[in-house]
Amino acid sequence: MTKIEQARLSRHRTTTAAARTRSRRAVSAGEPAAPYHHGALRDALLEAAERVLERDGLAGLTLRAVAREAGVSHAAPTHHFGDLTGLVSELAAIGFTRFNAAMKAAGEQPGTPIERAMARARAYVAYAQANPGMYGLMFRTERLDYSRPALHEAAEASFAGLAGSVAARSEGPVGDEELSLDQSAAIARAWSLVHGYTMLLLDGRLADILRRSPPGTTAEKLLEAMLRATVPKLPPGA
Amino acid sequence: MTKIEQARLSRHRTTTAAARTRSRRAVSAGEPAAPYHHGALRDALLEAAERVLERDGLAGLTLRAVAREAGVSHAAPTHHFGDLTGLVSELAAIGFTRFNAAMKAAGEQPGTPIERAMARARAYVAYAQANPGMYGLMFRTERLDYSRPALHEAAEASFAGLAGSVAARSEGPVGDEELSLDQSAAIARAWSLVHGYTMLLLDGRLADILRRSPPGTTAEKLLEAMLRATVPKLPPGA
DNA sequence: AGCTTTATCTTTACGATGTAAAGATAAAGC
DNA sequence: GCTTTATCTTTACATCGTAAAGATAAAGCT
Numbered sequence: 001m002t003k004i005e006q007a008r009l010s011r012h013r014t015t016t017a018a019a020r021t022r023s024r025r026a027v028s029a030g031e032p033a034a035p036y037h038h039g040a041l042r043d044a045l046l047e048a049a050e051r052v053l054e055r056d057g058l059a060g061l062t063l064r065a066v067a068r069e070a071g072v073s074h075a076a077p078t079h080h081f082g083d084l085t086g087l088v089s090e091l092a093a094i095g096f097t098r099f100n101a102a103m104k105a106a107g108e109q110p111g112t113p114i115e116r117a118m119a120r121a122r123a124y125v126a127y128a129q130a131n132p133g134m135y136g137l138m139f140r141t142e143r144l145d146y147s148r149p150a151l152h153e154a155a156e157a158s159f160a161g162l163a164g165s166v167a168a169r170s171e172g173p174v175g176d177e178e179l180s181l182d183q184s185a186a187i188a189r190a191w192s193l194v195h196g197y198t199m200l201l202l203d204g205r206l207a208d209i210l211r212r213s214p215p216g217t218t219a220e221k222l223l224e225a226m227l228r229a230t231v232p233k234l235p236p237g238a
Numbered sequence: 239m240t241k242i243e244q245a246r247l248s249r250h251r252t253t254t255a256a257a258r259t260r261s262r263r264a265v266s267a268g269e270p271a272a273p274y275h276h277g278a279l280r281d282a283l284l285e286a287a288e289r290v291l292e293r294d295g296l297a298g299l300t301l302r303a304v305a306r307e308a309g310v311s312h313a314a315p316t317h318h319f320g321d322l323t324g325l326v327s328e329l330a331a332i333g334f335t336r337f338n339a340a341m342k343a344a345g346e347q348p349g350t351p352i353e354r355a356m357a358r359a360r361a362y363v364a365y366a367q368a369n370p371g372m373y374g375l376m377f378r379t380e381r382l383d384y385s386r387p388a389l390h391e392a393a394e395a396s397f398a399g400l401a402g403s404v405a406a407r408s409e410g411p412v413g414d415e416e417l418s419l420d421q422s423a424a425i426a427r428a429w430s431l432v433h434g435y436t437m438l439l440l441d442g443r444l445a446d447i448l449r450r451s452p453p454g455t456t457a458e459k460l461l462e463a464m465l466r467a468t469v470p471k472l473p474p475g476a
Numbered sequence: 477a478g479c480t481t482t483a484t485c486t487t488t489a490c491g492a493t494g495t496a497a498a499g500a501t502a503a504a505g506c
Numbered sequence: 507g508c509t510t511t512a513t514c515t516t517t518a519c520a521t522c523g524t525a526a527a528g529a530t531a532a533a534g535c536t
Contacts, residue, residue: 196434
């Protein structure tokens with residue numbers, strides 16, 4: 001870990017450690033002492049983890065940091081998640097679930113299929129921009145255990161939603177298992193476009209392009225311009 | 239670090255440590271003792287780092303592991319790279335340089351502009367598949383210091399090559415600074431498509447699609463099918 | 477040539493991390 | 507009311523990045 005990162009993290013460490021000592025030891029101060037058994041530690045840890053993630057980034061998301069944030073001992077998470085991979089995977093599952101909800105809501109807006117596809121794409125990028133830590137956790141972490149049911153199902157649903165919305169406006173029947181090459185290509189194209197755009201945007205690699213674009217060109221406008229030139233390749237009936 | 243990862247790494251640790259002791263202490267065995275001054279440690283460390291990266295993945299790429307792989311003390315890299323960010327950044331610069339060479343070679347093949355664009359896209363994905371560790375280092379690591387001249391220039395050249403090859407077959411003049419919205423969109427589309435496809439492929443997220451596609455559909459064929467439906471949107475003169 | 481300076485590499489040390497194991501505490505079950 | 511189990515803390519250890527001081531050899535200088 002870099003010295004800068006250590007310094008950045010040490011701030012919260014001391015404060016939360018102090019808060020924890022106070023709440024546990026100084027009962028005379030009138031505050032209720034933190035009970036030995038938290039009661040809902042699992043959810044509290046997940047909420048703490050999300051706060052740490054969006055505040056300190058992926059590198060700051062450590063088991064001990066989460067425990068500090070939640071005000072419990074550093075080994076407390078082990079009982080609920082096994083190891084760091086477990087915690088990260090459960091948090092990613094939450095991210096996928098929320099992401100799926102946002103995509104579903106965007107797809108249910110009224111309008112032509114193309115307009116709805118655009119709305120979904122906008123929602124995709126908007127989620128990542130509003131929750132960069134979560135999106136990075138979901139799509140750039142190698143520490144995800146997809147054998148965990150929660151994560152497996154949430155990620156599966158995410159893919160199914162995407163595949164369904166793309167394949168629904170393609171020619172031919174949409175089998176539950178079999179895909180034509182054109183259908184596969186359409187799914188891969190939609191996903192690659194929006195996922196690649198999102199990653200490049202979050203990594204700051206589109207900053208150069210945006211700077212050299214006409215004044216007032218935002219990430220959203222560039223996204224729309226990019227999709228406008230791609231989507232019309234649909235069959236006329238769509 | 240997971241127990242599995244620790245076990246996976248510990249193998250090499252012991253062997254290289256043993257080799258180092260032997261080469262330094264047991265002069266009587268006839269082997270030349272490793273000199274105190276390596277002579278070309280910087281390059282040796284970069285080569286060692288690439289071996290570690292492609293063997294043990296991004297998580298295994300630690301300063302100490304690289305030092306062990308090169309047979310020197312764990313603090314030796316500090317003198318040449320400052321910290322882990324320095325080493326990682328220099329290695330990423332090498333990756334970008336090689337990547338640029340591969341893309342340039344692919345773009346110089348004979349054929350129509352569309353054929354050359356396809357060749358470049360194939361080369362892009364092929365590089366990532368042949369060097370997944372390197373590609374991950376270049377595009378998914380947060381530990382890159384783009385203020386380092388080597389990395390900055392190599393990455394800049396990479397982007398310039400992409401932007402040039404896309405903008406070259408667009409209408410209107412290609413200014414060195416100014417881009418029309420259509421030009422920006424074309425660059426963003428090409429990059430997002432191929433980068434997104436590559437990331438999804440490396441993450442194994444296209445496996446489902448490939449499995450449900452017609453028999454014999456490889457990642458390369460899916461890529462071509464995906465691009466075929468996108469590229470023809472070029473002006474007729476291309 | 478011999479001495480000094482500098483670059484290179486090693487050793488030692490420290491705080492951080494993940495994780496295992498054992499102890500403490502309170503809730504649940506009987 | 508006692509025992510069992512779940513939950514949380516404490517302690518411990520190996521690993522990591524990094525800093526600092528020591529050792530060694532090359533380079534430079536007089």
